[in-house]
Amino acid sequence: xxxxxxxxxxxxxxxxxxxxxxxxxxxxxxxxxxxxxxxxxxxxxxxxxxxxxxxxxxxxxxxxxxxxxxxxxxxxxxxxxxxxxxxxxxxxxxxxxxxxxxxxxxxxxxxx
Amino acid sequence: xxxxxxxxxxxxxxxxxxxxxxxxxxxxxxxxxxxxxxxxxxxxxxxxxxxxxxxxxxxxxxxxxxxxxxxxxxxxxxxxxxxxxxxxxxxxxxxxxxxxxxxxxxxxxxxxxxxxxx
Numbered sequence: 001x002x003x004x005x006x007x008x009x010x011x012x013x014x015x016x017x018x019x020x021x022x023x024x025x026x027x028x029x030x031x032x033x034x035x036x037x038x039x040x041x042x043x044x045x046x047x048x049x050x051x052x053x054x055x056x057x058x059x060x061x062x063x064x065x066x067x068x069x070x071x072x073x074x075x076x077x078x079x080x081x082x083x084x085x086x087x088x089x090x091x092x093x094x095x096x097x098x099x100x101x102x103x104x105x106x107x108x109x110x111x112x
Numbered sequence: 113x114x115x116x117x118x119x120x121x122x123x124x125x126x127x128x129x130x131x132x133x134x135x136x137x138x139x140x141x142x143x144x145x146x147x148x149x150x151x152x153x154x155x156x157x158x159x160x161x162x163x164x165x166x167x168x169x170x171x172x173x174x175x176x177x178x179x180x181x182x183x184x185x186x187x188x189x190x191x192x193x194x195x196x197x198x199x200x201x202x203x204x205x206x207x208x209x210x211x212x213x214x215x216x217x218x219x220x221x222x223x224x225x226x227x228x229x230x
Contacts, residue, residue, distance in 0.1 A: 051218035100173045101159040
């Protein structure tokens, strides 16, 4: 299976400050159709996961433009330009290129 | 509005069986691949199974191969997960999910808790 490695695993951030999460895959996530199926999910306490970003850099409907995704091949990043209280939760990267699909370990974002 | 509603979770003894259901509405169920993802208490997300639109293809994670069977009934807009030979390691919230065509959507249920314990 493709191993997804996130860092950091814990991310204390001051309100209004930026935050960044790194995700590395053990092999390239470029699919045979040329697309890269790298997703980012947010899971707030007690809730189901919510996808924020698909195919590396595309925001899902309703996701604030404070969230952005970038990267290619095996290295990817989720950035939050200005952290708000509502952003507290665990963030997961996830690859949908190789079966079986795999998630990163999760990064817990908390407010300092 | 898209809705995925899981049911069938509960307490089961080690070695026992359980069948989960996921009732879908608000989208054309028969057109989309469906998935089961689980999350053990306090742990991360793990993909369990996937099934194609007509049920002719299924895929399972190694941890559940030979024990779990994913299936669907397109006439009833319902996804299933038959779980056999359950162990404590299968204790988790089980989510059903769909990602539309080519990962362009992301829909999740609220999850159903399965507890394997004597």
